[in-house]
Amino acid sequence: MNETPAYERHPRWYRTRVSTYWWTGQWSYFKFTLRELTSLSVAYFVIILLLQLRALVRGPEAYAQFQAWLKTPLMIALNAVGLFFVLFHTITWFNLAPKAMVIRVRGKRVPNLLIAAPNYIAWLVISAAVAWVLLGGR
Amino acid sequence: MAETITLEVARYRPEQETQPTFESFEVPLRKDWVVLDALNHIKDRVDGSLSYRWSCRMGVCGSCGMMVNGEPKLTCATFLSHYTPGPIRVEPLRYFPIVRDLVIEMTDFMVKLKSVKPWIVREDEKPLSEGEYLQTPSELDAYKQFSMCINCMLCYAACPVYGLDQHFIGPAAIALAQRYNMDSRDQGSQLRMDILSQHEGIWGCTFVGECTEACPKGVDPAGAIQQYKLTATKEWFKNFLMPWRSE
Numbered sequence: 001m002n003e004t005p006a007y008e009r010h011p012r013w014y015r016t017r018v019s020t021y022w023w024t025g026q027w028s029y030f031k032f033t034l035r036e037l038t039s040l041s042v043a044y045f046v047i048i049l050l051l052q053l054r055a056l057v058r059g060p061e062a063y064a065q066f067q068a069w070l071k072t073p074l075m076i077a078l079n080a081v082g083l084f085f086v087l088f089h090t091i092t093w094f095n096l097a098p099k100a101m102v103i104r105v106r107g108k109r110v111p112n113l114l115i116a117a118p119n120y121i122a123w124l125v126i127s128a129a130v131a132w133v134l135l136g137g138r
Numbered sequence: 139m140a141e142t143i144t145l146e147v148a149r150y151r152p153e154q155e156t157q158p159t160f161e162s163f164e165v166p167l168r169k170d171w172v173v174l175d176a177l178n179h180i181k182d183r184v185d186g187s188l189s190y191r192w193s194c195r196m197g198v199c200g201s202c203g204m205m206v207n208g209e210p211k212l213t214c215a216t217f218l219s220h221y222t223p224g225p226i227r228v229e230p231l232r233y234f235p236i237v238r239d240l241v242i243e244m245t246d247f248m249v250k251l252k253s254v255k256p257w258i259v260r261e262d263e264k265p266l267s268e269g270e271y272l273q274t275p276s277e278l279d280a281y282k283q284f285s286m287c288i289n290c291m292l293c294y295a296a297c298p299v300y301g302l303d304q305h306f307i308g309p310a311a312i313a314l315a316q317r318y319n320m321d322s323r324d325q326g327s328q329l330r331m332d333i334l335s336q337h338e339g340i341w342g343c344t345f346v347g348e349c350t351e352a353c354p355k356g357v358d359p360a361g362a363i364q365q366y367k368l369t370a371t372k373e374w375f376k377n378f379l380m381p382w383r384s385e
Contacts, residue, residue, distance in 0.1 A: 012152035013235035013243055018301040026208070029298060032346045096345065100364035104280075 035092045041085035048079075094119040143167040143218055144225035145176055147188065150236050158236060161185075162225070165218075173213035173228060174202050177240075190240035197354060200290030204240055205229040210295035210352045231291055233301040247291055250307050253333050254315035259326025277322040284317035284362055286355040293349035293359050299342055306342040307333070309349035309359030316362040319369075335370045343367075 019025075023033040055066035069075060097119055098112035142164045150158040163184055165176040174192055181188045192202040195214045202213045207227050218226065234242035264271075293309035300306050315334055319327040334340050343363045350360040377383055 010235070010237075010243070013237055014150050014152070014157060015235045016232070018233070018298070022298055022301065028348055028351065029346065032344075032348075036344070096347070096364075099345075099347070099350075099358070099361045100368060102361070102365055 031092070035089060038085040038089035041082045042089060044078075044082050045086065090123070094123075141167040143176075143222065145173075145180070146225050146227045147177070147180070147240070148227075148229040148236075149188075149239050150230075151187075151238065158229075160227070167218055167222065167224075169219055171218050173204070173206055173211070173216045173218060173226065176218060176226075177213065177228070188240075189238045198288060200288035203231050203290040203292045203295065205232055205295065210292035212290060212292065212354045215354060231295040233295055233297070233304075234291070242291075244291060246304065247289075247294060247308065247310070250311045251289065251314065254307070254311050254330055255326055255333075256311075256314040256318055258318060258321060258324045259329060260323075261325045271323040273322055280322070281317045281320035284313050284320070284357055287314055287317070287353075287357045287359075288355055290354065292352040292354060293357075296348040296352035298346055298348070299344055303338075303342060305338045307336075307339050309343075309363065310357075312340060312343075312366065313357050313359035313362040316366055319366075331370065331373065334366060335374075340366050340370060 023029045052066060055062045070079075094116055098115040101115055103110040103115065145163045145165055146160045147163060148158045149155075149161045163176075163180050165171075165179050168175075171179075174195065177188065177190055177192075181190075190202070190204070192214065193199040194201070197212055197215045200212070203210060204213050205211070205228070206213065206216050207221060208229075210231060213228070228240065230236045230240045230242045234244065234246070237243050287310055289310060291310065293313075294300050297306075297309055300308050312334060315330045318324045319330060340363050343360075345360060345364060347360045350358045353359065
């Protein structure tokens with residue numbers, strides 16, 4: 001399977017090995033790697049949410065303990081970094097959406113901005129709704 | 139004395155060295171000179187043994203792609219004055235085997251290109267008497283952007299996925315497959331899907347997006363690949379829900 005074809009094996013050709021650190025040499029490669037790695041932050045917040053639910057199920061004492069844990073400097077720092085990464089992840093992907101989706105209206109391609117914008121609007125509306133619930137809208 | 143700029147040119151002469159080295163050349167810094175002019179100056183006046191490919195000098199043939207200061211560029215469209223005060227580092231296109239100096243081996247690309255059948259495939263040929271296959275301007279618009287590809291391979295040199303996995307079919311081949319898939323006269327999209335929907339096809343792409351940045355013709359291969367991922371996923375779902383379709 002997947003054997004290197006004969007034309008790739010001439011003894012006199014020189015082949016440069018790609019370094020393990022290829023992604024550090026160029027800003028665009030680094031940004032790509034960051035975009036992919038920051039998905040871990042999304043997973044991180046899912047775990048925090050699950051822990052929160054577990055604390056909620058276990059009763060008021062456990063929940064107070066969970067809240068106290070969140071207020072420790074380490075957790076505040078971790079969450080701040082996590083939030084920054086999640087924002088980076090979200091914004092870079094939203095900006096890429098128009099590349100993958102080509103919508104044509106009356107034969108004309110819909111401008112990139114109009115495809116990216118609904119993502120941002122949905123994000124804002126959902127965030128506002130969550131904030132309303134959390135901040136005592138009830 | 140006229141102003142000059144230094145070109146650090148990668149040399150690889152397999153009969154005398156086991157790996158590439160750099161050789162510096164002072165060339166006149168003329169406002170209207172591109173990197174290719176400087177290479178031609180070196181070959182004509184300084185060292186006739188310097189090897190590189192070029193042909194049209196006007197961004198059409200796609201032969202003179204090289205790495206200029208680490209970026210894939212058509213050297214016929216890359217002005218020396220853009221890189222003052224220099225030096226300018228000229229290397230062969232990244233990720234391809236080097237045959238000699240700035241000449242790379244491109245058979246891999248050619249084989250991949252051919253594998254996606256970049257031509258109009260017809261299941262039913264209509265008789266000549268019925269005339270041409272007509273196309274409206276908007277049908278032309280659907281694929282025109284992808285048809286601008288000149289096979290210069292700059293997108294391969296920009297793609298780390300291709301660098302890390304030589305089996306990846308690569309940006310230009312997929313963009314050209316899309317060019318024919320989206321052509322209203324073509325009926326070969328199912329044949330191409332067998333090649334493109336493999337792991338080494340579109341799914342190898344992690345959307346770094348540098349192919350589109352490197353493209354001198356505005357083809358947007360990254361866009362073509364992501365759009366095709368959407369098409370392939372939709373096809374898969376349709377075949378999953380309606381198995382009789384694929385028979």
